[in-house]
Amino acid sequence: MSILNRQLRLSSYLIKRLQHNTITANEIAARSFTTSECHRPTIVHKRSIDILHDPWFNKGTAFSMTERDRLDLRGLLPPNVMSNEQQIERFMADLKRLEVNARDGPSDPYALAKWRILNRLHDRNETMYYKVLIANIEEYAPIVYTPTVGLVCQNYSGLFRRPRGMYFSAADRGEMMSMVYNWPADQVDMIVVTDGSRILGLGDLGVQGIGISIGKLDLYVAAAGINPQRVLPVMIDVGTNNEKLLKDPLYLGLQEHRLEGDEYIEVIDEFMEAVFTRWPHVIVQFEDFQSKWAFKLLQRYRDTYRMFNDDVQGTAGVAIAGLLGAVRAQGKAMIDFPKQKIVVAGAGSAGIGVLNAARKTMARMLGNNELAFEGARSQFWVVDAKGLITEEREDIDPDALPFARKTKEIGRQGLREGASLAEVVREVKPDVLLGLSAVGGLFSKEVLEALKNSTSTRPAIFAMSNPTKNAECTPEDAFTIVGDNILFASGSPFGNVDLGNGHIGYCNQGNNMYLFPGIGLGTLLSGARVVSDGMLQAAAECLAAYMTEEEVLKGIIFPSISSIRDITKEVAAAVIKEAVEEDLAEGYRDMDARELGRLNKEELAAYVKNNMWNPDYPTLVYRQE
């Protein structure tokens, strides 16, 4: 009989005897001493993740800090310790919210409900989960990844059931080197880390941003065939500046404002040192860090560690592939790219990443010298929240400075500092209008009307902000207002548009998902010491060349998500080739760099394919210890 049952029986027996006056109060006090049995500790024969996965002993977020230390649980749970009452309140609030959330799912009214079902499968049986995901990637990528993952992050404190990944918080300073050993896997190939400060276009979501690391790693497994036992989603909780979360008693993260300055950097440094000490060959992808840190951290670590920033570098590669596709779709040779006039709305980590890469690509095509690099600058007009960026801007962000228009130029063009996006489009008549602003509907009717006067034979509109509601415009608006002869891509998935004349307006998904899995896989399989600009460029060029002439002329400039495993294999092979050529490759397992260098294109692709994990059940054999 369980302790609880025995106690219940005992107390009902005592109460009955008391009612019949056959027992004294003193006797009750003495007897009730036996009920202290329930305060005796329970002996468990497991620790760490095993205890979290054991429904008998798991307390979830209610494990106290001392218990977390005693049971090697530090870092395996979000930092905020909850009371049992709070846990129940959180569960109930989430349960009640289900119907509301199911209704406001982005394009699919049942998106969040589907996520819950898939998530439960993920927690029960990973092989089966990935088999389902890979076989139905077109249908379920929008659930486990953009756009639904945004909704998941917004509601994560309510959705949290079983922990996944690791949490390093500001309260763990000085402990990270030891707590990294709480993770049960001896080998980790890929870490995706966020500090939750800019999740998609949804702003600061604090600890709830862990959802984006999990979603990105789902694609690493599904698209790149990284073994799911060797991926680690990480959340670095340095606080949040989201006032709503700071006031929410059920929020799972640290309820203090974000660390800033050196204190912030020290936490990230400690994390990097800890993970690279335990797993020297791991690759760390930085995801959804606010711009002010995205660039600084990239510069700080990129020459020392195997790391890259997906929003800065992955997005840039995808945009370059799209921009080159746009040139081809106009019936021109790619080498004509440096003549394109490009208006970019948004000068954050993604926008500036794209601008730098596009400028370098133009400069390379123009002769790869100082003059070419300087000349390429004048092809870009950058508009941020304060309008057109010019050299007259006060307190200009140093990352945006190289793209500030010169006063003389803008005078000639009938523009001025702070000119609105519509004015800029009207005066510049660009070939490309690219949005990475996180402002839904920014490409308003007025802006799209202005684009009708573009000097291009086929203007391109890239509404790249995520999730769906943050897209700068919908494909319907773009095709309806600007005309049938445009090229359209969005960051989150939309359906194609029926143009009503027997033709289809293609909606491409211009998302960094076409590159980051291949960049990570290629880095892993080459054993490259760092992720170089050349490797990133090779990845972008591979993606650009993936589409056939016929597809591009139809307006299809990115592959369908159903071929993501194939494109990832090709991208990874291109990354390996470049790493070998740059002498950065150190080999992987029994394949050394020299042997890698001897493989031709087909052999490289076969090498990648053979090293991709497939969701098949292995044979299991039990042996006693």
Ligand SMILES: NC(=O)c1ccc[n+]([C@@H]2O[C@H](COP(=O)([O-])OP(=O)(O)OC[C@H]3O[C@@H](n4cnc5c(N)ncnc54)[C@H](O)[C@@H]3O)[C@@H](O)[C@H]2O)c1
């Ligand atoms: N499609 C992709 O693969 C991809 C990749 C990375 C980022 N993104 C998306 O890009 C968006 C921006 O990301 P970020 O990291 O650069 O964010 P960020 O917050 O660093 O930058 C946003 C930029 O937009 C500008 N902006 C704000 N309001 C504006 C307005 N009204 N007009 C013009 N510009 C305005 C801001 O001034 C800032 O420069 C997010 O929605 C993100 O989801 C998409």
Ligand SMILES: O=C(O)C[C@H](O)C(=O)O
């Ligand atoms: O996550 C995505 O869908 C793309 C990108 O990394 C983003 O931050 O929006």
Ligand SMILES: [Mg+2]
């Ligand atoms: Mg991102």
